[in-house]
Amino acid sequence: MHQYLFFVGDFPIRSYGVVLSISIILATGVGYFFAKVDGRGYEEFLPDIGLIGGFFGLLGARLWDVFFFDWSYYQNHITEILNVWQGGMAVQGGIIGGVLAGGLYAKSKNLDVIHLADLLAPAIVLGQALGRCANLLNGDAFGAPTGSNFGILYPETTLAYRTYGAQPLFPAEVWECQLDVVIFALLLIFRSTNYARGQCFTLYVMLYAAARFFLEFLRGDYLNLVFGILKSAQVTSVVAFAVAAGAFIYFGYRGGKFFNAKK
Secondary structure (H helix, E strand, C coil): CCCEEEEECCEEEEHHHHHHHHHHHHHHHHHHHHHHHHCCCHHHHHHHHHHHHHHHHHHHHHHHHHHHCCHHHHCCCHHHCCCHHHCCCCHHHHHHHHHHHHHHHHHHCCCCHHHHHHHHHHHHHHHHHHHHHHHHHHCCCCECECCCCCCECCCCCCHHHHHHCCCCECCHHHHHHHHHHHHHHHHHHHHCCECCCCHHHHHHHHHHHHHHHHHCCCECCCCCEECCCEEHHHHHHHHHHHHHHHHHHHHHHHCCCCCECCC
């Protein structure tokens, strides 16, 4: 695990930033492939969607983390809000920011936003999987102590070590990466069915929300509970799952019936 690849003078080139950039580029490339195979000509807009969605995704991820997870700290350290290298990027905020920005751009180009969302859903979750590799290299989004010899031992320079010391921690970010790859495969399989327009994207939201809800029980990077019951990411997951499930059913009935609707 290496947080720093090399230095340019005193400026560090961090593994986190490099891998995160690669994840955006590869997700855009996979989305380009899906759009080109689809045959509607949407692939010409994918580089711009990737850049816009990537930028606002990163911004949304950072601001979501600052205001929903760490505001007690950042309200007294306003100048550090954009210091992403300290750790603190919330995937849920990134999805919301990136999807909204990309969707608004697509709408401005008169593209079918719902159809495009269906096309790009597998690419988005693949980008998330690679993004979790960046978290592992940076030592953030880490798990809670396992209480045994099983787990990840993080270097002293990481936030995980500063939080728990030399205790083995659950590999929460690794397992989320693996689950994202599973979701990627499930979405590709789902796309081989005669699904209704809008259902692939809503299925992606449902699957990721469910995975994130249960993984949060193993996370140790923040412990605050909403109303003393669930973590904020779990509350978001419950809401996202419910909304997506309702939309999934709506799209299915609007298209005719489940898995037998005209796209």
